[in-house]
Amino acid sequence: MNLAESPKLEDFGHDVWWIILIKVVGIFAFLVVMTLFTIWYERKVVGRMQHRPGPNRVGPIGLLQSLADGLKLAFKEDIMPKLADKAVFFIAPVISTVCAFTAFSIMPLGGMVSIFGERTPLQLTDLPVAVLLVLACGGLGIYGIVLGGWASGSTYPLLGGLRSAAQMISYEVAMGLSIVAVFMTAGSMSTSEIVAAQANGSQQEIFGSTVTLPGWYFLMLLPSFLIYFISAVGETNRAPFDLPEAESELVGGFHTEYSSLKFALFFLAEYINMVTVSALCTTLFLGGWRAPAPITTWWAGANEGWWPLLWFTVKVLILLFVFVWLRGTLPRLRYDQFMRFGWKVLVPINLVWILLVAGVRVAANADNTVRYAIYGGFAVLLVGIIMFWPAKKQVEPASIAPEKLPEGSFPIPPMDLVVPPSPRTKRIEHAAAAPSATPEQGE
Amino acid sequence: MTVTDILLLALGAVAAGSALRVVTTTHIVRAGLWLVVALGAMAACYLVLTAELVAWVQVLIYVGAVVVLLLFATMLTRAPIGPSPELDRARFPAALIGLGSGGGLAALFIFGYRWGKAELAAPGTAGVLGKEIFSGWVLPFEVLSILLLAALVGAIVVSRGERS
Numbered sequence: 001m002n003l004a005e006s007p008k009l010e011d012f013g014h015d016v017w018w019i020i021l022i023k024v025v026g027i028f029a030f031l032v033v034m035t036l037f038t039i040w041y042e043r044k045v046v047g048r049m050q051h052r053p054g055p056n057r058v059g060p061i062g063l064l065q066s067l068a069d070g071l072k073l074a075f076k077e078d079i080m081p082k083l084a085d086k087a088v089f090f091i092a093p094v095i096s097t098v099c100a101f102t103a104f105s106i107m108p109l110g111g112m113v114s115i116f117g118e119r120t121p122l123q124l125t126d127l128p129v130a131v132l133l134v135l136a137c138g139g140l141g142i143y144g145i146v147l148g149g150w151a152s153g154s155t156y157p158l159l160g161g162l163r164s165a166a167q168m169i170s171y172e173v174a175m176g177l178s179i180v181a182v183f184m185t186a187g188s189m190s191t192s193e194i195v196a197a198q199a200n201g202s203q204q205e206i207f208g209s210t211v212t213l214p215g216w217y218f219l220m221l222l223p224s225f226l227i228y229f230i231s232a233v234g235e236t237n238r239a240p241f242d243l244p245e246a247e248s249e250l251v252g253g254f255h256t257e258y259s260s261l262k263f264a265l266f267f268l269a270e271y272i273n274m275v276t277v278s279a280l281c282t283t284l285f286l287g288g289w290r291a292p293a294p295i296t297t298w299w300a301g302a303n304e305g306w307w308p309l310l311w312f313t314v315k316v317l318i319l320l321f322v323f324v325w326l327r328g329t330l331p332r333l334r335y336d337q338f339m340r341f342g343w344k345v346l347v348p349i350n351l352v353w354i355l356l357v358a359g360v361r362v363a364a365n366a367d368n369t370v371r372y373a374i375y376g377g378f379a380v381l382l383v384g385i386i387m388f389w390p391a392k393k394q395v396e397p398a399s400i401a402p403e404k405l406p407e408g409s410f411p412i413p414p415m416d417l418v419v420p421p422s423p424r425t426k427r428i429e430h431a432a433a434a435p436s437a438t439p440e441q442g443e
Numbered sequence: 444m445t446v447t448d449i450l451l452l453a454l455g456a457v458a459a460g461s462a463l464r465v466v467t468t469t470h471i472v473r474a475g476l477w478l479v480v481a482l483g484a485m486a487a488c489y490l491v492l493t494a495e496l497v498a499w500v501q502v503l504i505y506v507g508a509v510v511v512l513l514l515f516a517t518m519l520t521r522a523p524i525g526p527s528p529e530l531d532r533a534r535f536p537a538a539l540i541g542l543g544s545g546g547g548l549a550a551l552f553i554f555g556y557r558w559g560k561a562e563l564a565a566p567g568t569a570g571v572l573g574k575e576i577f578s579g580w581v582l583p584f585e586v587l588s589i590l591l592l593a594a595l596v597g598a599i600v601v602s603r604g605e606r607s
Contacts, residue, residue, distance in 0.1 A: 085524045088472070128568050132499040139507020143479070146514055150472060153524050165515040169508055176503075189569060 006111050006196040007121035009128065015120055022115060023124045027104055034316075035271040039066040041317070042324045049328040070264060078260040083153030092151060093258065093265035096144025100272035103137035106130040107279045108192045110289045110308030122289070122308065123192060130191045131183070134280055135176055138235060142168045144269065145237075145244065149254035160253030163335065164237060164244030170339060171234035171241075174346040178227040181357045182217055182284045195288030218285035223353045225285045227346050229322070232277040234342065236270065238323055240330035241338060278319035279312070286315050450491045458484035466537070469526035475514045482506050494567030 015023070040055065040063060047054025055062035080086065110122030127133060142165060149161020183189055186197040198215045218225040234241040245253025255266045282288060289308030296302050302311075333341070356378065363374040461480040468474050482505045489498035514522075565571055576584050 083524060085470075085472075088476070127495060129496050129499050132496070132503060136499050136502040136507055139503050139511070142507065142511050146511065146518070147472075147476075150514075150518055150522060151524065158518065162515060162518055165511055165518075169511060169515075172508070 006199065007108075007123065007126075007192050008196075009126060009190055009193065011112070011121050012123075012126045012192075016118060019115055019118055019120055020124070023120075027124055028101065030109075031101060031104055031272050031275060032268070034275045035268055036066040036070070038271050038274065038320055039069070041320065042327070045321065045324045046328045049325075073264040073267075074261055076260040078262065079257070081153055081257045084257070085151040085153065088147050088151035090262070092144045092148035093262045093269070094144075095147070096141055096269035097265045097272075099137045099141040099144065100269040100276065103134045103141075103276045104272070104279065106133055106191050107276070108195050108283060108288050109312050110306065111303060113306055121192065122306075126190050126192045129189045131179060131189050131194070131280070131284070134276065135172065135179075138168075138175075138273075139172060141269065141273065144266070145254050148258065148266065149244075152254075152257035154257050156251045157254050157256045160244045160250045160256070163250075164254060167237070167241065167243060167338070167342075168235055170342040171231040171346075174227055174231040174342055174350060175235055177347065177350040177354065178224045178231060179284060180350075180354050181221045181224040184354075184357055184361055185217060185221065191283050191288075195283055195290065198287045199290060216285065216287040221285065221357070223349065225281075227350055227353075228281060228285065229319075231342070231346060232281060233323065233326060234338075236273045236277055236323075238274065239327035240332050242332060243335055243338060274320060274323055275316060278316045278323070281319055282312060282315040286319075288312070447491055451488060454484045454488045454491065457481075458488070466532075466541075469528055469530065471517055471527060471530070472514060472522050472524075475510055475517065478513070479506055479510050482510065489567075492567075493563065494572075496567055496569050496572055 043065070044054040044062065055065035058064040058068045080089065105124040106126055108121070108123040108126070112119055113122050114120075145164045145168075146161045149157040149159075149164070152158070182194060186194045188194060188197065198217060200215050214220060237244050244250075245255065250256070255263055258266060289303075289312040290296075291299075291302035291307070291311045301307070359374050359378060363371040366374070458481045461477045461484065464477040465474050465481060468477060482501065486498045486501040486506070489495075489501060
């Protein structure tokens with residue numbers, strides 16, 4: 001693996017203006033094409049999962065379907081609700097889209113390449129705190145949704161906007177905490193340096209024997225990886241966490257009143273956000289643009305030139321597949337379950353895990369006494385947690401005594417009302433119990 | 444005047460102007476949006492002063508979480524579209540307090556630095572900032588965290604209400 005190909009922080013900020021322009025246009029085009037492709041990909045994959053072909057009319061195997069949809073959206077009437085706050089109604093989708101595009105500017109798409117003779121990293125820019133920029137853009141993107149929901153001057157969008165505000169803030173906490181372990185392990189918040197840190201596994205001495213740990217962080221930091229991905233699904237409002245736009249509850253959620261290009265912008269932002277969180281996941285946990293291990297052993301040049309773009313895109317597409325897979329298989333969570341899961345499961349596990357990672361890192365650099373003290377502390381902590389794990393409280397069943405209602409109220413069915421089984425189920429059960437005598441007994 | 448000076452002045456003007464709009468506008472939600480602009484301009488000031496980490500954390504925490512929560516709370520109760528002139532504001536005392544604290548701080552700064560030149564500190568990277576916080580500023584840091592914890596516990600106690 002040629003580490004010289006991996007860009008350093010000093011390599012950024014020296015580009016000529018036209019190279020910057022090329023990169024900006026390139027990233028814009030990449031994101032728009034990825035959005036069009038992802039919409040088609042999602043419909044196709046969900047179609048396959050539901051035993052139907054999915055879009056197959058426009059273009060070869062339906063590839064141009066999203067383009068046709070986009071054109072159709074552009075020609076629709078742009079409706080401005082009468083009660084809407086005009087300025088905010090207009091700005092909201094713009095905020096969403098701008099934040100979505102901006103977040104991608106620090107994604108490392110590859111190592112050093114040469115564009116028309118200029119040596120430059122395949123990444124628009126990098127900062128010492130690049131990952132925070134992505135989180136900040138995610139945080140600002142909430143405004144688009146909340147304001148869009150509020151400015152519509154209608155109930156369902158407002159409810160959707162409120163839900164999304166609560167949801168995205170909650171899951172942003174879990175997401176930010178899950179990245180902390182990566183920062184500690186990589187020793188940097190810059191995306192290009194995090195990718196470089198995953199190039200080689202570190203040599204670690206565990207009880208006298210030297211072991212090479214796997215380079216990519218998703219194995220070493222598996223809890224962080226899982227929590228990151230779960231909160232990424234929550235952060236992008238995707239099923240099973242798509243409460244802000246739950247069709248069966250809120251019509252369409254925050255964008256119910258939007259039409260035409262403004263709606264298209266929200267749609268674009270949602271899909272770009274999906275691509276961005278997948279790209280960030282690739283960068284933080286899956287080795288970024290580096291080729292997976294078996295390829296690099298028989299092909300030394302896999303990480304050079306423009307090839308990294310391929311590995312990067314493939315990894316992002318695999319993660320996008322997981323997004324679609326989740327949507328195709330899981331039912332939507334109830335709102336309270338969702339909030340409880342975020343605050344009472346993801347955040348505490350994350351905090352304990354960060355403590356653990358920090359302890360191991362201190363232990364790795366300390367002398368033996370401190371090391372054994374830390375490991376002993378972990379053991380005591382573990383035993384303590386097991387011993388004092390709160391037992392499940394016996395939940396008393398709700399009282400089923402009929403409530404005392406004032407005179408003249410509506411009659412209420414009893415709380416212990418049992419719905420009788422449908423006659424059809426009964427018949428099927430019956431048939432299953434006595435399969436030989438079905439035709440006669442069924443009548 | 445260097446570019447840094449001009450940028451700082453311009454961003455300061457944006458921050459002050461939008462802060463003024465926060466307290467003068469009669470649209471509740473727009474007041475929140477002006478607050479976003481003010482805080483964003485502050486973050487940009489930090490960025491100009493090469494404190495990158497502080498700048499992005501400012502955007503992340505204040506713009507991305509605190510004001511969103513404020514908006515969330517107003518929308519949860521009442522956030523009408525359009526002006527709400529029935530809101531009462533204590534104009535005179537508020538102006539007095541605002542001007543007094545602003546003028547006092549300005550006087551303090553002028554008294555402290557006397558228009559002298561201060562060297563720009565080293566870029567505020569995560570490492571530098573961490574060393575500073577956990578060496579010279581440990582006590583304020585911990586006191587602040589206790590304050591936040593107390594606020595958190597207080598909020599829980601208040602929201603639980605009376606229970607037998």
